[in-house]
Amino acid sequence: MLPLDPQADIGRRAWVACPNCADHRGCEPCERRRSCSDHWRYLLSSTGSLLHLQCPSCTHVWAHETGFGAPRTWRDRLRGGGPKR
Numbered sequence: 001m002l003p004l005d006p007q008a009d010i011g012r013r014a015w016v017a018c019p020n021c022a023d024h025r026g027c028e029p030c031e032r033r034r035s036c037s038d039h040w041r042y043l044l045s046s047t048g049s050l051l052h053l054q055c056p057s058c059t060h061v062w063a064h065e066t067g068f069g070a071p072r073t074w075r076d077r078l079r080g081g082g083p084k085r
Contacts, residue, residue, distance in 0.1 A: 002059040008042040014053055015040055020060035 015035050017024050024030035024039040041053040044061070051064045 002061065004056070004059060005042065005044050005054050005061065007044045008054055008056075010042075012043040013040040014043040014051060014064075016051070016053060016064050018055040018058065018060055019062060021055060021058040023055070023057045 015030075017030070018041065024036070027036055027039055029036040030039050039057075041055050044052040044054055046052065049066045049068050051066060052061070053064055054061045
């Protein structure tokens with residue numbers, strides 16, 4: 001089990017399902033895609049639409065692509081993945 005990342009701050013949270021422990025299963029607010037006081041994730045950082053998260057339950061760290069907002073890398077811009085107009 002990994003320790004919490006030094007960037008983990010309860011003030012920066014995201015509500016995304018953890019792909020490792022799936023602790024949100026069986027939780028009514030989570031299954032309705034609502035904010036839940038129990039099943040949030042630390043938002044460690046973000047780059048454009050890419051979020052870097054850590055689960056406080058199992059300490060799993062992963063990246064989650066939201067598909068929302070600006071492209072996250074210069075390669076996306078080269079491929080024409082810029083914002084939709």
